[in-house]
Amino acid sequence: MNTPPPANDDAAVDLGPLAAMLHHALRNAQAQVLEELQASFTAEDMRPLPFAILVVLARNPGLRQIQVGFALGIQPTNLVPLIDGLEQRGLAERRVVPGDRRARGLFLTKLGAETLARLEARAAAHEARLADRLGPGGREQLLSLLRRLAHPIPD
Amino acid sequence: MNTPPPANDDAAVDLGPLAAMLHHALRNAQAQVLEELQASFTAEDMRPLPFAILVVLARNPGLRQIQVGFALGIQPTNLVPLIDGLEQRGLAERRVVPGDRRARGLFLTKLGAETLARLEARAAAHEARLADRLGPGGREQLLSLLRRLAHPIPD
DNA sequence: TATTGTTATACTCTATAACTATA
DNA sequence: TATAGTTATAGAGTATAACAATA
Numbered sequence: 001m002n003t004p005p006p007a008n009d010d011a012a013v014d015l016g017p018l019a020a021m022l023h024h025a026l027r028n029a030q031a032q033v034l035e036e037l038q039a040s041f042t043a044e045d046m047r048p049l050p051f052a053i054l055v056v057l058a059r060n061p062g063l064r065q066i067q068v069g070f071a072l073g074i075q076p077t078n079l080v081p082l083i084d085g086l087e088q089r090g091l092a093e094r095r096v097v098p099g100d101r102r103a104r105g106l107f108l109t110k111l112g113a114e115t116l117a118r119l120e121a122r123a124a125a126h127e128a129r130l131a132d133r134l135g136p137g138g139r140e141q142l143l144s145l146l147r148r149l150a151h152p153i154p155d
Numbered sequence: 156m157n158t159p160p161p162a163n164d165d166a167a168v169d170l171g172p173l174a175a176m177l178h179h180a181l182r183n184a185q186a187q188v189l190e191e192l193q194a195s196f197t198a199e200d201m202r203p204l205p206f207a208i209l210v211v212l213a214r215n216p217g218l219r220q221i222q223v224g225f226a227l228g229i230q231p232t233n234l235v236p237l238i239d240g241l242e243q244r245g246l247a248e249r250r251v252v253p254g255d256r257r258a259r260g261l262f263l264t265k266l267g268a269e270t271l272a273r274l275e276a277r278a279a280a281h282e283a284r285l286a287d288r289l290g291p292g293g294r295e296q297l298l299s300l301l302r303r304l305a306h307p308i309p310d
Numbered sequence: 311t312a313t314t315g316t317t318a319t320a321c322t323c324t325a326t327a328a329c330t331a332t333a
Numbered sequence: 334t335a336t337a338g339t340t341a342t343a344g345a346g347t348a349t350a351a352c353a354a355t356a
Contacts, residue, residue, distance in 0.1 A: 013226035014214035017275060018207055022285050022294065023185075023192050025301040027203075030181040031228065032305050037178050048182075049346080052173055059169035066314065071168035073186065078347060080316060102314040102355045120172060130177050133303055139177065142300040146180040148288055149297075150187050204323080221337060233324060235339060257332045257337045 022149070033130065040122045044115060049074075050082055051123070054108065054116045057092055062105040064097070091115055177304070188285065195277045199270060204229075205237055206278070209263065209271045212247055217260040219252070246270055 086092040091112035094104040241247040246267035
C-alpha cells in the first residue's frame with residue numbers, strides 16, 4: 001500500500017474521527033506489516049498467503065483443502081488457484097485420500113519443506129523486528145488485544 | 156472475509172508459528188472489524204474507504220485529490236474512481252481551484268454532509284462495541300500499539 | 311440429499327506506465 | 334522540467350452461483 005502519513009508533513013490534514021478509529025489504525029498497521037513481510041519474502045518469490053498454507057501443511061500433512069481453508073479463513077473456491085500455484089512450483093502436492101475419492105490430501109514436497117524452513121526464518125526475523133518496535137511486553141499485549149477483536153465472542 | 160476459526164471445532168488444525176505472528180493476528184482482526192463496519196454501513200450503501208474520504212473532506216474542504224490520497228494512503232490514480240463514485244452519487248464534488256487550473260478542490264455537498272453525519276454515528280457505535288470487547292483501557296492501548304507498528308520509525 | 315473440489319465470474323483494493331493540461 | 338489529474342491495465346484477495354464426481 002501507499003503507506004499513509006510518514007509523519008513529516010507540515011500542513012497536516014485533519015483526519016477527524018478516523019484518527020481514533022480502530023478500523024483505520026488496523027488498516028494502516030496491517031498495510032505496513034504486510035509490506036514489510038512481503039519485502040522479506042521477495043527473495044524467495046513468496047507471498048504471505050501461500051506461505052500460510054505451507055505452514056499449515058507442514059504441521060498437518062494430508063489435510064484436505066476444505067480444512068486448510070477453514071483454518072486460514074480462505075474459501076474453498078479461492079483456495080484452488082493458490083494450491084495450483086504451490087503445486088506448479090513443486091512446493092506442495094495433492095494426493096488421493098484412501099477412504100474418500102472426492103477429497104484431496106495436501107502434502108508438502110521435499111522442496112516445499114526446504115523452502116518453508118527459509119521462509120519461517122525470514123518471518124521470525126521480521127517478527128523480532130516488530131517486537132523491538134513495540135517495546136517490552138508490547139507484542140504479547142498486542143496479540144492478546146487483536147485476538148479479542150478477531151472473535152465476535154458470544155457474550 | 157471468511158472469518159477463520161470461530162473457535163468451535165474439535166479436531167483443531169495446528170497453525171504453527173502463524174498463531175504467534177502479528178501479521179496473522181492483524182489480518183484476522185482487520186478482516187473481522189472490516190466486516191462489522193461494512194455491515195453497519197450497508198443501510199447507507201457505503202464502504203469504509205469512500206467513507207474515509209468523506210470524513211477528510213468534511214474537515215478539510217477544498218483539499219486537492221493528491222493531498223487526500225496522501226492523508227489516507229491512497230494513490231492518486233486509485234483515488235479517481237472513488238471520487239467519481241462520490242460525485243455521481245451527489246455526495247462530493249470537484250471544483251476548480253482559483254490559482255491553479257490543473258488542480259481540483261474537493262468539497263462535500265449538502266447531501267454528502269447529511270449522509271456523513273449518519274455514517275459517523277454508525278461508525279461511533281461500532282467503535283463503542285469494539286471498546287466493550289477490549290475491556291477498560293484496551294482500546295487506547297491497542298491504538299497506541301498499532302500506531303507504533305504503522306510507522307517504521309527511523310530509530 | 312449432502313459434500314469435495316472445481317469452473318466461471320465479479321467486485322474491491324492496490325500497483326505501474328503513460329498521457330493531458332497546465333505550471 | 335515538474336506537477337495535478339487522468340486513462341489504461343494488471344495483479345491480489347475475496348465473493349456468489351453452478352457444476353461434476355462422489356458419499
